Amino acid sequence: MSSASSDDDMPLARSNGHISNAKISAADDRALDKSASRARPAPPGLSIRNGPVDDDSMDVDAATNGTKRKSRSSIGKAVNYKDDSDDSDGAPLAKRQKANQKTEADSDDEPISKKKNGKLPPSISRTSVVDESDDDEPLGTKLAQRKASIEKSAAKEAKALQAKAKKATPKKAIKDEDESDDEPLAKPKKRLSNGASASANKKANGVKKEEPESDSDAPIAKKAKKAAPATKAKAAPAKKTPAKRGSATPKKGKSEEPGDGEEEEEEYRWWDAPKKEDDSIKWTTLEHNGVIFADPYKPLPKNVKLYYDGKPVELHVEAEEVATYFGAMLNSTHNVENPVFQKNFFRDFKDVLKKTGGAKDQNGNKVDIKEFSKLDFKPIFEYYDAERVAKKNRPAAERKAEKAERDAREAPYMYCRWDGRKEKVGNMKVEPPGLFRGRGDHPKTGTVKKRVMPEQVTINIGKEAKVPDPPAGHKWKAVQHDNKATWLAMWQENVNGNYKYVMLSANSSTKQEADFKKFEKARNLKKHIDRIRKDYQRDLKSDVMADRQRATAMYLIDKFALRAGNEKDTDNEAETVGCCSLKYEHVTLKEPNTVIFDFLGKDSIRFYNEFTVDRQVFKNLKMFKKPPKEDGDDIFDRLTTTQLNKHLSSYMEGLTAKVFRTYNASYTMSQLLQKLPTDKKMTDAEKLKLYNDCNREVAILCNHKRTVGAAHETQMEKLNDRIKGLKYQKWRTKMMMIDVDPKMKKKKGAEYFELDPDLDETWIHEHQAFLVEEERKKITKKFEKENEKRVAEKERPLPEKELKERLKVANELEAKFKKENKSKKVEAEGKSPTVEKLENSVKKLEERIQTLQLQSADREGNKEVALGTSKINYIDPRLSVVFCAKFNIGIEKVFSKTLRDKFKWAIESVGDDTTWEF
Structure with missing residues (x-):
């Protein structure tokens, strides 16, 4: 380990904060050890309590082209079957912390929850996981042990991969190994003790400097870093999708309306295509029709003021x-x-x-x-x-006509020609003017978003393509031909000064390929993870402050999926932070080894969590908060995200802090799926429950969680009502068996025909009223649709008396229920009812009840866990494809249509191969 730079070489400390000493003396270490509590530490590597890390209750800003989600209040205990699966959360917005308001009562050992007199977020101990045994071992301990076991497996696998690669690599190729993610590093690049490469700035060991932010999240136009070559996935034999009869593959070249009104063309299987020599060149030819601007303002009527x-x-x-x-x-x-x-x-x-x-x-x-x-x-x-x-x-016909008109107007902008291929554009509309809402506790919420004019828009297009015409009387800000950029148009919004881009859709080949590279990079990390973990565990005790801070940050990022974080301009942006930019007030320490984090994270969403950590990590954080540090001072004052990522890239080309989130989620999912039992008698619902249980555990262990949504209780009530409705239907069907054959009561036994204990008389009456009302609505809706159709076809509408006649069916149903309640008998329904037919109906109802009960248990387990966050962004989709192939379950059970389009590369490249491994 190289020595730290001397104090003389250190840059001057920033005047607005206290800075940690460059070196850590043995005396300082011993002093902290003596102050340690004698209490027994909890198992490390576990989140004890979880706060609102994923608040979807906010109205998504129009700038993101997202959907507006609304949380719904409870509707009481009235019967309701409509399963509105609204995943919105209704947690209150976290109040942005105010810096430099520390009082004498504040203490490192006092939990933030007590300071704020706020209710603690839900405990992890109430969250459902894969196996819930009845032993006395706490759930938290079991999860921590499982996580430790998975990390041991990862270290063992990494060593095996390194040994295999070393054996297969010729000696003369060793010097070039670092240039490819496909090969392990024979020897790591020489690193300074502060984590930088040998050619890095000698002063990197010093005080945190105002460095440019990591480009990991920067717009493509601003990235100058060369993309790392990706490993090609194990692909199934190329399958060319035959074109529809009479269709022709469009020729590459100019098109006045790219992608509009064209015939079906041959599918582009980029994962089977030859690898590009220059990965930085994104396209050779590009044609598109520009963007759609917001409609002009329509003034209010004279009487509205x-x-x-x-x-x-x-x-x-x-x-x-x-x-x-x-x-x-x-x-x-x-x-x-x-x-x-x-x-x-x-x-x-x-x-x-x-x-x-x-x-x-x-x-x-x-x-x-x-x-x-x-x-x-x-x-x-x-x-x-x-x-x-x-x-x-409005009438359905009018709405349909308006939609057809709108679709026709937008059609020319929906697709572009990318290297001669038809590719869908993701967001061809310029965001309309309005009020900025933001997420969380954004300081600029309510600011007016001005109308974007063509003079603000830059067009990116091929040199040979026709430049789209701007709206009449206007001109574009600029036209460029940057084939290293993947955006089609760009402008700067006035609220935060951010650049907005028109990009290809999530299911485009370019976006899919980016996803593939992301997961391949995470797969490659498993070759190096043991060495990385061994190194940062060693550096947790380093006598160089910069090394110890870097190791502690890596521990938190690896173990608890914290984002690296970048420094913000707090005068113009929300005061959001990540691991490297944590302030003194964001971390509260509780002996013997509990760390409480409370800060505004990505999108201004409050991150509140209690973690049990290794005792050494706890001691380090205590050292980083050592007086005279106070509110507003950096915890990691000798570390920036840029320095951290530079250190990580010395292990593996292109490795950054955020790759750990993808790796940990995917590797954990892979391990859990491999241990699942394969019982051929399982139903699809039971198989799906197993998959979701694994996904849920990944979310817990990788810290992808959320608060319970305001709509959750309402949704569960609706689902429970559906289950009870089926139970009532099952009971009525059984009673019909007695009507067909009175001897069945003696044959089956009185217990068989008893009413389910979940169904009381009050609920049954409410349910019957609901069924009658639903029948009336169904009849009325059908009647109105028929009349709309008749009017559209210029026929005379049906008279109201026809509706009254049809509604008699609902009245008869109501009378039937009253008779059954009085007589406690149910007349057999249907054509030629028999005991056999009714028994089959009972069996089908029982299957439906079981399926809904599994769904209910699944949703209850998911109420504190963001399964979507893990499944969409962090778990390699090929693992889900392998699961479906192994368990013989349709991929549509796991991925929605949107996700099947997004992850088409994973579905097609893996196919039915059940041997693929992450």
Whole structure:
């Protein structure tokens, strides 16, 4: 290990914080050991309690082209069967921490939850996992042991892979090994003790400097780093999808409307295509039709006004448009009632008023708008709300015609020609103007998002292609031909100054290939993981502060899936942090080895978690918080994300901190799936439950969790009502058997015909009323559709008396239920009912009940776990494909249509091969 740089070589400390000593003396180490608690440490490597790490309850900002999710309140205990699988969470927004407000009562040993008098997030001990034995061993201990076992397996496998590769690698090729991810490193590059390569800045061991952020999350246009070559997956034999009869593969070349109105073309199987010599060149030819701009503002009717201090005011059309942004969203109370949202909006609104001549009363006199509280947006909201209701209630034919018109208008922009191939564009629409919402506790929420004009948009297109025409009277900001970029258009938004890009869709070959490379990089990490872990475990005790900080950060990132984090401009951005940018106030220590993290993470979502860690890691964090450090000071003051990633790349080309999240999730899933029992008698529902149990454990061990959503309880009530409804139907079917053959009661026994204990008389009456009402709705809806069709075909609509006649069926059902409740007998239904037919019906109902009960248990187990986060972003999709092949279950049971398109490469390349391993 090389020595640390001297104090003379160290850069000057930043004036706004206290800096740790460059070297750690043996005396300092011993002092911390003496102060250690005698309490027995808990098993390391486990999250004890989990907070709101994945809050989906926020309205996704239009800039992300996401869907708007709403949390739903409970509807009481009324019978409800409609299974609205809304995965939104309704956790309250975390309050952004205020720096430098430390009081004398604050202590490193006092949990943050006590400081804030807040309710602790749900405990992990209530979360369902794969196997729940009845022994007395705590669940937390079992999970920690399982995680340790998986890490031992990883180390063993890494050594085997290294030995195999070393044996197969010729001596003369050793010097070139580091240039490829496909081969293990025979010898690591010489690293300085601070983790940088030998050619790195000698001062890297010093104080954390204001370095550029890691480019791992930077836009493609800004990345200068050469992409690492990827390992080609074990692919099934190439299968060419035959074109439809009469179709022809379009020729490469110019097209006035790329991808529009073209015949079906041969599928491009990029995973079977030859590997490119220059991976940085993304395309050779590129054609597209530009972007779709937001519709122009439509002024309010003359009778709809903004009111100030009880009186209507006249506004310039620009100011009126901004007023409608706020007025139209009064129903989004968590936004419009947020003081920060109100403050930012009012500031921007006043700026627009000043620019456009201000507000006037009905007599033309100026109105000085000074107080937000005196503004009344209700008339604007009522107008837009009425418009929404009217739009929703339009005839189906009118809605269909509007959709067809919109689709025809957007069709030319939906596809582009990428190297002659038809590829779908992901977001061809420029985001509309409105109010920025952000996620979490963003400081700029409520800020006006200005309308994007063509003069702000840069087009990226092939040199030989026709440049799309901008809207009449406008021009593009610039046109470029950058074949190393994958974006088609770009502009800068005004709120955060971020660049927005029009990219290809998630199922495009370019995006799929990027996914493939991500997972291949994680697969390659398993060859080096044992050495990386051994090194950072050794450096946890290093006498060089920079090395010890780096090792501690690597431990937290590897064990608990913390994001590396980058420094932010807190004046203009939300104060979000990650591991390397943690501040003094974000970490609370509780003896003997519990660390409590509480900070705003990615997307301004509060990260609250308690971790049990190795005693040495606990001791190190205590050292990093040693006085005179205080609120606002960096924990890892001698480490940046850039330095950390540079150190990691010395083990493996292209390795960064975020690869650990993918590796840990995929490797853990691989280990769990290999241990699953293969029982041929299992139903698909039982197989799917096994898969979800593995996914759930990955989420727990890799810390991909969420709070219980506000809608969860309502969803469970609905699902429970569906199960009870089937149980009631099963009981009625059994009673029909007695009606067909009275001897069945004696033959089957009275117990067979008893009512399920879950069904009480009150619930049955509510359920019967629900069934009658559903029948009425069904009849009425069918009647209305028939009339719409008749009107469209210029036929006379059916009279109302026809509807009344049809509704008699519902009335008869209601009378039938009343009779059954009174007589306790059920008449057999259907054509020629027999005992055999009814027994078959009972069997089918029991299967449906079992399937729903499995779903119910699955959802209950998932309420604190974000399965989607792991499955979509971190678990190699080929593992899911192998599971489906091994258990003979349809891939559609695991992946939705969208995910099947996104992971087509995984499905096609693995096929039915059950031997593929991560």
